Amino acid sequence: MQLSHPRLAWSLTRREAAWAYAFIAPWLIGFVVFTVGPMIASLYFSFTDYNIVDTPRWIGAANFVNLFRDELFWRSLGITLKYAAFVLPLGLVISYLVAVLLNQKVPGVNLWRTVYFLPSVVAGVAVALLWSRIFDPKFGILNPFLALFGIKGPGWLSDPDWAIPALVIMSLWSVGGSIIIYLAGLQGVPTDLYDAAKVDGATTWQRFRHVTLPMTTPVIFYNLVLGLIGTFQFFTEVYVLTGGAGGPARSTLFYNLYLYQNAFKYFHMGYASTMAWVLFTIVLGLTLLIFRSSDIWVYYEGQLKGR
């Protein structure tokens, strides 16, 4: 009764809002200091000549003009997109299929899951070093394995044509992270849908095609978007495998590696900021493209309820 009093209710709402903002304050402050502020600053830097020691000097759009004339910029963009064109579809298909298999009632399923997720917890420098040894044409294990099938393996990381495929193979080994997410998605499909399909006489394939696949499109979508962003962040493995140079013959000069070189090797902070904003624009554009297309192929359960 008392609560309905307008002034008291007003002050209670205000108090609640004050508590809310007090609790989210750490993120709000961090958001301003470590996200909004730096984003504005890097946009400003992208129009300057800046070497971190001297104050930034405004040079207008010169960085952008130079960037679009920079052969290495185009090369690094091409390498990144080429890698993405292999890794995203292959990674999606493989990790989805593995998740479907791991969702079956097979003997020892928990052991298998443990094995498949293992690579995703050990990612980083150690694994990159391991793969540098696996790819070694003479003392590695990949080429002897291929030789069992009569295939003469290439020089992998020492061959400009095979360095990217090598990185793709290495990345596919550690798709465990997306398998976990797909598995969670598969487990979220309501069993009554399968029961209904069975009653209607659907075969295993039809149940997969018309129940499993549509119900898990949101998860596929989520993995695709994060995978795309991840590709443009690709750095550690290629830095470790090439000693930061992007070799051989700059065949693995990924976008993020070239950006790193500009910023922290040559201290062209302005130019690197330009690269960062161009990258941001590209990723945003591609993400929006995926989002746009999602109307066609992503199925949300909520949509049905809404109609």
Next chain:
Amino acid sequence: MDTVATPVTAVPARTRPFSDWLTGLQGQALLLKSITTLVIAAGAAVIMVPLLFMLATSVKDRDQLRQSPPPLIPMAAVTVEVNGEQEPLYRVTMDGQTREMALIKNRPQGKGLFVDPANPDQTYELVIAEQTQIKRLEIHWENYAEALSQMKFNSLLLNTLVVTFAGMAGMLFSCSLVAYGFSRFRAPWINVLFLVLLSTIMLPGQVRLIPTYVFFNKLGWVDTLLPLIVPQFFANAYDVFLLRQFFMSIPLELDDAAKIDGASPLQVLMYVILPQARPALVTVAIFHFLYAWNDFYEPLIYLHSPQNWTLAVGLQTFNALYAVNTHYIMAASVVMILPPIILYFLAQRIFTQGVVFSGVKG
């Protein structure tokens, strides 16, 4: 009646030929299950072999490293002394008899000179490929001690632990507060702010990297551990999202009961929400551990002096300097991946059950 009928129908079923059974529903299901299991096992082998190779390489010595193709079990040639020199021992088949002989000299056309170590004057010329070399297991655990002392492991480990656990404390502290704020209170713009928070997941880190570096440089924090720790005290989207999803599943009645007892919102968080949310807190803590332990990009940028390096940077540099010492590099790598693997096995359920990702869908 039914209970009697069942065994009667079972008799003809058993006498049906195997091919009939195989094309039947039950047989198909079993066949499908067997194929599935085989495919899964093959994939599991593909995942495990590289890790076995890492372990095997880490306990080989220089001579063993030169074996091509490298054995997955660290074997070494058995040698025997012949005329003052160590020669490899072979199991030789001659005149239907098998004897152990040493190979003392290579001859053209894949042949070699063999001798009986007990009687070195009598030589036999035989095709080497037809004989089997005698090998035994040889494991060099001492590689580990050598690798760790060469790379100054203790200092690297200490830095990594400081970064990992101080950052974890900051993350747990800030993300709990923020997730609580987003899950339990109504306020103007709060839903919009939550969407803004979520959208930062998709923000490529590069657009804020350089000014952040400049900022820490101005503070004099470059080449200290602080740029890796302090930002963790300002929450991050992933962990806030996960914790918020979990907090939302805790019944509001619990909050209300505490409020009636006069608890302030902070006390509700501390005595009601956080104890209930322990599984979620453990989960984000583990994910933070894995992230911080394996992180390379930021330590590479911020840490310049060797005494400030973390394990990831130290290991990379160790390889850059002594790449030929593959056995030491692999030993150090095994040590680096061991804590995540141990943690993974201890907390397996969190990963394999996929509990935490239930909020991802939709």
